Amino acid sequence: MVMAASETKFHVLAVDDTLIDRKLIEKLLKTSSYQVTAVDSGTKALEFLGLNNNDHQDVKVNLIITDYCMPGMTGYDLLRKIKESSSFKDIPVVIMSSDNIPSRINRCLEGGAEEFFLKPVQLSDVNKLRPHLMKRTQTNVNKRKAMDEIVSPDRTRARYNELEVN
């Protein structure tokens, strides 16, 4: 699916088994101008991506943000499945957890997670997502722009917020 230049909010897939937290993360992401799909399990996330479908990407997802503690497939399990998939390994994954356990955090980061957010997730956390998305935009023009802007972190934060990707 090719994105027209005029389109495009980044599409974030949010995964959390708790309804309250799903509602929260959805609002945080929408407030930050992302398109959001929220699902309640790792299995549903993989189905949505089309991973069960001969590894063919059904939908374009720019980032996955997932809770760590979920019944069945944990956020870490989901992370590993994404990173081990040839179609999806380049999608940045962020993990959220209500428990501040250093060994857990390290394991996730070493497992390929871009960021680890402690719950409750704040708008300031969601602001940290944009650089991970900008790194991976498809056209060279966008890539160059992103490189130019990774000069001063403070300055770029304000710039990213104004940057209209539509």
Next chain:
Amino acid sequence: MDLVQLQRQFVDYKTSLYHEGFLDEQFTQLQELQDENNPDFVVEVVSLFFEDSERLLNELARALEQQNIDYKRIDAHVHQLKGSSSSIGAQRVQKVCIAFRNYCEEQNVEGCLKCLQQVRHEYSLVKTKLESLFQLEQQILTAGGSFPM
């Protein structure tokens, strides 16, 4: 009561809730997320918290009545309650949950029962206070006021 008096009462009441530790910064975050596209966001999230909590408190009571107490199960419920209370900023409820989890780990039934009682109490307090806060908000809106003030 006129609008100005209502607004003053609202601010004083809300301040006291923070001051007494019923609510923390996370509640403020929720309010900041509310906008004209989602004017009932805070009430919706808080309502989910009420539903969730009541279910969990019943589960906890049931689990602690069993002959052979399943502490893992209890811990899982308390973990959920801790999470949801933290997500809305219900600080005192969250704090009791932390103590509760410690008693679960120790498999201390007395401690758990005590915590259940405490968490029920804190939950009921914060529920009453939030409902009063929302009522005041409604009165202000009816009297022609708006938020943020």
